[in-house]
Amino acid sequence: MKKFLRRLFLLGALVGAAYAARSYLQGHSPAQETVQIVFDDGSTRSLASNTTEGQEFIDIARKLVETGL
Amino acid sequence: MPASAANMGREMFMAERSGAGTAQDLDRVLADLRALSEDIESCAVLSGDRDLLSSSHQPGVDRERVGAMLAALVYLSERVARESGKDHISQLRIDTGGGHLLVVRLDGGGVLAATTDQEARVGLVLYDMRNSRGEVEKALADGSDQ
Numbered sequence: 770m771k772k773f774l775r776r777l778f779l780l781g782a783l784v785g786a787a788y789a790a791r792s793y794l795q796g797h798s799p800a801q802e803t804v805q806i807v808f809d810d811g812s813t814r815s816l817a818s819n820t821t822e823g824q825e826f827i828d829i830a831r832k833l834v835e836t837g838l
Numbered sequence: 839m840p841a842s843a844a845n846m847g848r849e850m851f852m853a854e855r856s857g858a859g860t861a862q863d864l865d866r867v868l869a870d871l872r873a874l875s876e877d878i879e880s881c882a883v884l885s886g887d888r889d890l891l892s893s894s895h896q897p898g899v900d901r902e903r904v905g906a907m908l909a910a911l912v913y914l915s916e917r918v919a920r921e922s923g924k925d926h927i928s929q930l931r932i933d934t935g936g937g938h939l940l941v942v943r944l945d946g947g948g949v950l951a952a953t954t955d956q957e958a959r960v961g962l963v964l965y966d967m968r969n970s971r972g973e974v975e976k977a978l979a980d981g982s983d984q
Binding site: 804805806807809822826827833 | 899900911914953
């Protein structure tokens, strides 16, 4: 029983370490380009950067972020 | 000087004064917003007629170019709203990978826009922008009333 509990604890520690490593790597992944629009009725729509529509927004926004308003 | 010419001169003077007053009020509101939300790097107000009324641009930044690009973004977002069957957007948030561009719509079709760096607390900045919206709208209304 003691051996079983030790293995269980070890397994839990391994799973926890894997989860922490995954969260750390995701948190430091390259920044993703996204567009989020909120409408007047509270609904939202997201445009991915790999769509023509989304890229139009991002191209203009990038220039404005670089130069400042 | 004929009376009509005197009146015209006075009207022109008042128009100039009211314009300056609006710009000063807006500049003050934007300065307050930047003081409140330290993550904001630059901010601007675009009118419903797509004129850049106030901005915190650095020297050397082409004001007309900034106004035109901001107007293009507003046009694109309104197009998406129409395509989605909505009346207007209320907020726009763009993550460019190197920073964020945030836009909050004002009454009358104008917008309050701000840029931040990539690490900014965007939710907090948008919260501050929404809170400042009333003051911006008041400054615009006061300017149009004068």
